[in-house]
Amino acid sequence: KNEVEQSPQNLTAQEGEFITINCSYSVGISALHWLQQHPGGGIVSLFMLSSGKKKHGRLIATINIQEKHSSLHITASHPRDSAVYICAVRGYDSNYQLIWGAGTKLIIKP
Amino acid sequence: NAGVTQTPKFQVLKTGQSMTLQCAQDMNHEYMSWYRQDPGMGLRLIHYSVGAGITDQGEVPNGYNVSRSTTEDFPLRLLSAAPSQTSVYFCASSYSGTVSLLGYTFGSGTRLTVV
Numbered sequence: 582k583n584e585v586e587q588s589p590q591n592l593t594a595q596e597g598e599f600i601t602i603n604c605s606y607s608v609g610i611s612a613l614h615w616l617q618q619h620p621g622g623g624i625v626s627l628f629m630l631s632s633g634k635k636k637h638g639r640l641i642a643t644i645n646i647q648e649k650h651s652s653l654h655i656t657a658s659h660p661r662d663s664a665v666y667i668c669a670v671r672g673y674d675s676n677y678q679l680i681w682g683a684g685t686k687l688i689i690k691p
Numbered sequence: 692n693a694g695v696t697q698t699p700k701f702q703v704l705k706t707g708q709s710m711t712l713q714c715a716q717d718m719n720h721e722y723m724s725w726y727r728q729d730p731g732m733g734l735r736l737i738h739y740s741v742g743a744g745i746t747d748q749g750e751v752p753n754g755y756n757v758s759r760s761t762t763e764d765f766p767l768r769l770l771s772a773a774p775s776q777t778s779v780y781f782c783a784s785s786y787s788g789t790v791s792l793l794g795y796t797f798g799s800g801t802r803l804t805v806v
Contacts, residue, residue: 624783667733669733
């Protein structure tokens with residue numbers, strides 16, 4: 582079993598829909614990250630969370646440390662949001678090493 | 692302002708061939724790293740460097756060598772390519788000590804196929 586599990590693996594939705602992508606992990610962590618990988622391959626960091634909730638534009642990320650679970654929400658989704666969204670965690674004992682989820686491929690249709 | 696530049700973008704190798712994937716950054720970042728990304732799996736750390744002259748192994752270092760003679764460059768060498776090394780490779784850099792991914796800059800990736 583992977584230490585970081587993302588669901589769903591693939592998600593197709595219509596423009597305007599509210600999107601939720603989930604990340605569950607099995608290790609104790611000091612931080613959780615959400616990243617976006619564009620169709621061209623570039624990877625961009627979106628959020629770093631250690632508790633609570635963060636919001637940036639139409640993106641909202643939440644984390645529940647007790648339940649070892651995080652969600653990434655996209656409101657009023659748009660075709661330009663189509664990308665792979667990746668969750669990564671840093672364990673208590675890690676230094677530079679991170680544990681990565683396999684990613685969720687999101688397609689938003691116009 | 693180039694950021695992190697990876698070359699080549701695509702490469703096909705025959706089993707047993709060697710090659711070097713290039714990574715260069717112009718942001719004076721101390722920390723540089725190489726990841727591979729395989730379908731259905733998360734990124735896996737191959738090697739990393741916290742400064743010129745200092746390198747260390749990541750999660751999957753076998754079959755790969757790195758060196759860091761300058762702050763700017765961090766090449767990844769495949770010694771004898773194997774089909775299991777077919778993957779997409781990403782180079783990333785950040786200021787040293789910034790373990791937060793918010794400080795990372797990723798290259799655009801190299802898609803390598805070993806036949």
